[in-house]
Amino acid sequence: MIKVAGLDDVAAAIADAIEAKQHLAVRGMGTKAALGRDTSYDAILDVSGLSGIVDYQPDELILTVRGGTPMHEVEAVLAKANQMLAFEVPDLHKLLNSNSAGTIGGVLATNASGPRRLTAGAARDYLLGFDAISGRGERFKSGGKVMKNVTGYDLSKLICGSYGTLAVFDEVTLKTLPKPETNISLLFACDDSDAAVARIAAIFASPHEPNAAAILPRAIAAKAGIDISATMVAVIRLEGIDVSVADRAAHLLASFERGLEIDNDASTSLWQAIRDVELLEDVAGDIWKLSCAPASAPSIIAALSDQFDLAYFADWAGGLLWLAGPSGGEFGAALRAALAANGSGYAQLIRDQGNSKAVIAPFQPLPAAHYALHKRVKAAFDPMSVLNFGRMHDGI
Amino acid sequence: MQMPEPDQAVLDRRADICRDLRNLVAADCVIDSIEGRRAYDADGLSAYRQLPLAVVLPETVEQIAAVMKYCHGEGIKVVPRGSGTSLSGGALPLADAVLIGLGKFNRILDIDYANRCVVAQPGVTNLAITHAVQADGFYYAPDPSSQIACSVGGNVAENSGGVHCLKYGLTTNNLLGIELVTIEGEILRLGGKHLDAGDYDLMGVMTGSEGLLGIVSEVTLRILQKPATQRALLVGFDDTGSAAKAVGDVIGAGIIPAGMEMMDGLAINAAEDFVNAGYPRAAAALLIIELDGPEVEVNTLIDRVAKVMDDAGASSLKISNSEEERNLFWAGRKSAFPAVGRISPDYLCMDGTIPRRRLPDMMVRMSSLSQKYGLRVANVFHAGDGNLHPLILFDANQPGELQRAEDFGADILRACVEMGGVLTGEHGVGVEKRDLMGIQFTEDDMKQQQRLKCAFDADHLLNPGKVFPHLHRCAELGRLHVHKGKMPFPELPRF
Secondary structure, three states: OEEOOOHHHHHHHHHHHHHHOOOEEEEOOOOOOOOOOOOOOOEEEEOOOOOOEEEEEHHHOEEEEEOOOEHHHHHHHHHHOOEEOOOOOOOOOOOOOOOOOOEHHHHHHOOOOOOOHHHHOOHHHOEEEEEEEEOOOOEEEEEOOOOOOOOOOOHHHHHOOOOOOOEEEEEEEEEOEEOOOEEEEEEEEEOOHHHHHHHHHHHHOOOOOOOEEEEEEHHHHHHOOOOOOOOEEEEEEEEEOHHHHHHHHHHHHHHOOOEEEEOHHHHHHHHHHHHOOHHHOOOOOEEEEEEEOHHHHHHHHHHHHHHOOOEEEEEHHHOEEEEEEOOOOHHHHHHHHHHHOOOOEEEEEEEOOOOHHHOOOOOOOOOHHHHHHHHHHHHHHOOOOOEOOOOOOOOO | OOOOOOOHHHHHOHHHHHHHHHOOOOHHHEEOOHHHHHOOOOOOOOOOOOOOOEEEOOOOHHHHHHHHHHHHHHOOEEEEEOOOOOOOOOOOOOOOEEEEEOOOOOOEEEEEOOOOEEEEOOOOEHHHHHHHHHHHOEEOOOOOOOOOOOEHHHHHHHOOOOOOHHHHOOHHHOEEEEEEEOOOOOEEEEEOOOOOOOOOOHHHHHOOOOOOOOEEEEEEEEOEEOOOEEEEEEEEEOOHHHHHHHHHHHHHOOOOOOEEEEEEHHHHHHHHHHHOOOOOOOOOEEEEEEEEEOHHHHHHHHHHHHHHHHHOOOOEEEEOOOHHHHHHHHHHHHOHHHHHHHOOOEEEEOOEEOOHHHHHHHHHHHHHHHHHHOOOEEEEEEHHHOEEEEEEEEOOOOOOHHHHHHHHHHHHHHHHHHOOOEOOOOOOOOOOOHHHHHHHOOHHHHHHHHHHHHHHOOOOOEOOOOOOOOOOOHHHHHOOOOEOOEOOOOOOOOO
């Protein structure tokens, strides 16, 4: 374990690894270690010491913080100013068998984004700039501390979701937003997933600004304490100022049948259960996440339900499916086949109960030309494959 | 403006190259004549002109790929062009480069309300996307001022913004998928109608890459439901400091308007002379604040914003009560550039971003720079996000004034970076700000960015001479520093 306190330490550790031809595993609080491929490494680079709030200016909507800062610290600072990270950081520690939501660096490295991602954007849309040490052991910065910025390549987008394979974060500057005054949710009883997707689409075609939408099959809804008689429940969240939320809810309930409202407390706890995939926690087997075009979700579910005893629910208006199924390679292969037959997207293994990653790639395999480009991009930042080598794909 | 030395061997082969290109696209899609090429010799940075080697207007993605592959094989440079509205010289030709124009890619391919997106070819204009969906109550949010002309492919290349990006983000926040053609002629699809990359966000890095990494051949854009209500406030202040503070106070009150624009005294009066929108002529600064969203929300928040303005010492305040009134509030701002064009033979439109709270400092600096250079400057800002558009007034017929205007502009951009901001908020670096990149980035920062370029275009054929001031060969960039006197794996090739 190489514990670093500053960027000079990181640079030195990487330089040593380059010389010794070693691979390092980059770890903040280790909460996401279960994601991705199993890799062999020579040492762990512990970056939890790169921690601390550097600069917070609520009126400027920016927060600069070091990558190893725990999320609970970040959230505490934001809460005091009544602000938030709009992409809604999930806490998947129970799925990943760890003990917290981890560090901000880990959140950015995995592009971890919750229900509001549908309308507000993902983590990658909120990283304004950062400085880091590349896998070459060299310090570099990108972006800035302002939102309107097109100076140079947008490396913030590239580094988010790169699972630590390109560079080690030090300071990151995030865009913050004011917290909404309140939220409530509407539950609509639907006869099947097609009806649920259509209901959600119709609500999004209204001027009432829903910000999140989920689809819960009856059994899953029951786990969330929802007791309405319906095969499928479409959940719509409304946020904003009190009078506006009440007005929009009234309009939607008047325009669409079989709906009811749940209050702020119930809505908040329901969406937290959706965000953190608590609704599948006690289901046996692996858990996969699948990103697809929302309107394709019903066909994908139908194709899979034929083959498997499926426990699932959808977030992002149907565009994010969380599915529990048997360990091994068959389930993931079937997900990817269903996806391929129904447009674009990807499927990623999240909870691996039976060492499934030994037989199936946890990340969606890349077509040859994409893989080659990924390799070249990796080489641009980490030519000696020091950082999290093989974590996402074999050879990258 | 120094551009890379043209390759004489390529210039000498111009006729052969044109003949080869005619084998790859329809014969009339290769423009060879001087008169024909002249139509493509500049973009919106019209002070700089250069005839390209040849212009090619492909009609299919396979043709783009064939032309790119040919150029790559022959070592011929390529300059991509959308509508040619770039204000930073992004589509400025090179004498030895084939200019690939995407103008024939002008079709909308798929309007998908179920998935709330539109699939379009890159030559479709930004406004055409909104027009295609507005009858059904939808629109495409990023709204650069050039939207009747600029292309969505160009929007991806520049990561274009606009007035409403304070609330709705830039192109990169509204882009779901692209198809791109690499310099080697590979056609890659990134993203799609689903959300998130699932692996490296190459689409994210292509956005704002100014034609240096690939040519966009198709885009998938997110569309939104049109807000139920839009209302605006027109607020005058006796000094810019108070106006700037008021902008911060709105954010501090937890309100994110759809847009917040500021104009200074010179811009206000130029606009009034031109369109008579009823702006307060005596005001030192004018704010136009727009709120959009559900009716009850807008009507409640507009009162809150009005109170913030009063508390901040506004000297005048009007709230729109009709669409006509709202459009009238905007009329002056929307005509600001031509209005300024009336009061001066020429102007340079700059583009930089600073943290909002530094606006008063920037106004003071601009005033002293204006005196230093003996040139007037009118200011129009996207105050909500600190993105400035100073308009430096000059007369190109006066010896030395263009140079003084450019020097004035460079000093403004230096000040932006000094105050914690950046060189360009939405117009891009292009050639215009290329030589200032060193103010914001170190050599190491720029080398790392160029290594990314090497992954896409190792021979530096795509849009050379733009964005980065110093060319480093990929082999040189790939070398690792020798550590403790030993080079690891010296026998292995690195790009």
